[in-house]
Structures are given as C-alpha cells and as structure tokens.
Amino acid sequence: MKKIKFTKEGLIHFLSSNAVPIMFIILSLFAIPLSGFSINYLVQELLTRLGRNSFLVLSLLIPIIAGMGLNFGMVLGAMAGQIGLLFVTDWGVAGIPGLSLAAIIATPLAALLGYLCGKILNKAKGREMVTGFILAFLMDGIYQLLVLYGMGSVIPIKSSGLVLSRGYGIRNAVNLVGVRQSLDDLIPLSIAGLKIPLVTFMVIAFFCLFIVWFRKTKLGQDMRALGQDMAVSDSAGIPVEKTRIIAIIISTILACYGQIIFLQNIGTMNTYGSHNQTGMFSIAALLIGGASVSRASISNVFLGVILFHLMFVVSPMAGKTLIGSAMLGEYFRVFISYGIIAIALVLHAWKRQKERERERLSLRLGNGTAVKAGE
DSSP: OOOOOOOHHHHHHHHTTHHHHHHHHHHHHHHHHHHOHHHHHHHHHHHHHHHHHHHHHHHTTTHHHOOOOOOOOHHHHHHHHHHHHHHHHHHEEEEHHHHHHHHHHHHHHHHHHHHHHHHHHTTTTHHHHHHHHHHHHHHHHHHIIIIIBTTTTBBBBOOOTTTEEEEESOOOEEEEEETTTTTTSSSEETTTEEOOOHHHHHHHHHHHHHHHHHHHHHHHHHHHHHHHHHHHHTTTTTOOOOHHHHHHHHHHHHHHHHHHHHHHHHHHHEEETTTTTHHHHHHHHHHHOOSSSSSSOOHHHHHHHHHHHHHHHHHHHHHHEEESTHHHHHHHHHHHHHHHHHHHHHHHHHHHHHHHHHHHHHHHHHHHHHHHHOO
C-alpha cells in the first residue's frame, strides 16, 4: 500500500493556498455556539441560501477560466434580470411562466450589456476587474435613470402598485408575489423537517454539468488557453478579443438568470439596491471558498457560499452574546465582504510580482549558463 508523505513544504503550501477558508471554518466553529441557534435551523438556512445564491456565484467561473479575473460587471446581468421581473409583475404573469418570461425578456438585454462590457474590457487588458467595477457604477446610473424616470412615462406601466404616486418611476420595494418561490416550491420536498428547494438545486446541478462540459469544448479550451497566456494563444490563432467578449456575455446572461432565481426566493425586490450587493457578495463568497483571481472551481463555489452565509447567519447573535450588540455582527458582514476582496487582490498582485521575479531570475541563470558554455 502506497504511503502518503506529508512534507513541511507541502503543508505550508496547503495552508497558504487555503488560508481564507481555514480561517472562516475556525471563525464559524467559534461563532456557532455563541449564536445559540440549533443545528436544524442552521441547516435550513444554509439549504435556502445555497439555492438562492449558488447560481450567481457559479456565473463568475467562465471569465476566470478566460483569464479575465473576477467579473464585477456581473451586476449588469442582475439589472437585466430585475427589468424582466418588473415587466412580468406589471403584466401579472405568475409562477413558472412568469419566471420564464422574465428570463426571455432579460436575456437579449443581458447579452447586449455583456457585449458592451466585453468590448470595453478588451480596451483595458490587465485591468479588467477595476474597469468592470467602475462600469457597474456607470450602468447603475443609467439603470436608475430608466427605472426612476423612464418607466411610467416613456415605457408604459399599467399597475398602479408599481408606479410612484407622481405617475412615473418604480417604487423602492416591489412585491414579487406572483413569482415568489415558484421555482423553489415547484416540487415540494421535506426531509426531517427541512424544506429543500429541489427544482432549484436541479437547475444548479444542471449548470454545474454545463460548466464541466463547456470546459471540454473547443471554446472552453480556447478560454483556458487565454487564461494561461494571451500572447501564446494569439500566436496559435485563437481569436483573443472575440473569445473574451463571449466569456463576458455568457457570464452576464448567467448572472441575469441567477438574479431572477435569487429574487424569486426572496419574494421582494429593492428596485434601486438589489443588484448593488450581487457582485460584491458573490465575489466574496467565491474567494472565501478558496478561489483566487486566476483559479476557481465548482467546489470553491459551494464551500464559499456555505462559509460566507453561515457567518451571515450566526454573526449578529454571536456579536450580541459577546458584547450585547447585534450591530457588531452587521458591521462584521460588511467588513468581511469588502475586506476579503481587498485581501484577494493584494495576494494576486503579490503572487504576480513573485512570478515575474522568478522568471527574471531564471533568465539570468540561463544567460549565465550560456556564457559559461561559450567559454
């Protein structure tokens, strides 16, 4: 029987590569007893949040495969999904037909936004993440202009429950009663008192299979080649800019579907704010799962969603138990979501610098060897 050897270098590499998930596992083990929540309650919350958030986080994988980093521009897809839901709510289309119609309406809009985003990111190679982040702010302004002034004036909205009292503009909070949990409750399933959103998990499982299949396709292989070296891929005849645009379009459309799944689970929509947290929380969850700017897997997605949202559930009560204030837990959530992204970006920059130093060192050693051979 072959024995597995554990070396000091291997242990250090494992700890450095998985420092973030290990830290969150330790924090969770410390916070769960302090929160006072039962195991059944925590499992139910995690099942609900896995169904609610996993699709959004999975939509981040395609651009990472293509070497474009974390897609902060996924917020554009979330906006498209919300516009689709606003229309089906106004028209009174409920249930699965309502969700399907919202997806049909939002898909071409998400594809157009993804195309524009991809074109802009091609002009900012090497700075895709910060460009996507700023682009999301720009499109948020256009989205709010459309929803606050365009809907009800230029775009007809029939439902008085959606429109502000002045006669145009959508209300801050929209009740999605027609499509609320229509996907989650399509096939009711309860095990040991735990409500399981079976159809939602089936959709997520299908998406995971799609990603596995997509990586093996010609387009998926081209994206992986881009992720490794863009210059070599261009020399090999791969259409670099076109492939990058396709990656962003796919990610934006999938984020659109993910936001529809997310909001049908919540049952209400913050018209002007729901999409803002989508990108930040999804990226934070992926990074907490052990992913990096240049490497991510499906397992990172599910581990990250579990750890991130477990801390979301237990941190307010744990903070209240420790210092008598649940607000500490609320501040801790914001600190985690922004802090973990900052740490990941710093680590990515540090690793890239170390790689360049190693490359320069190897070139120097190679030149020295060549000089000696010439002598």
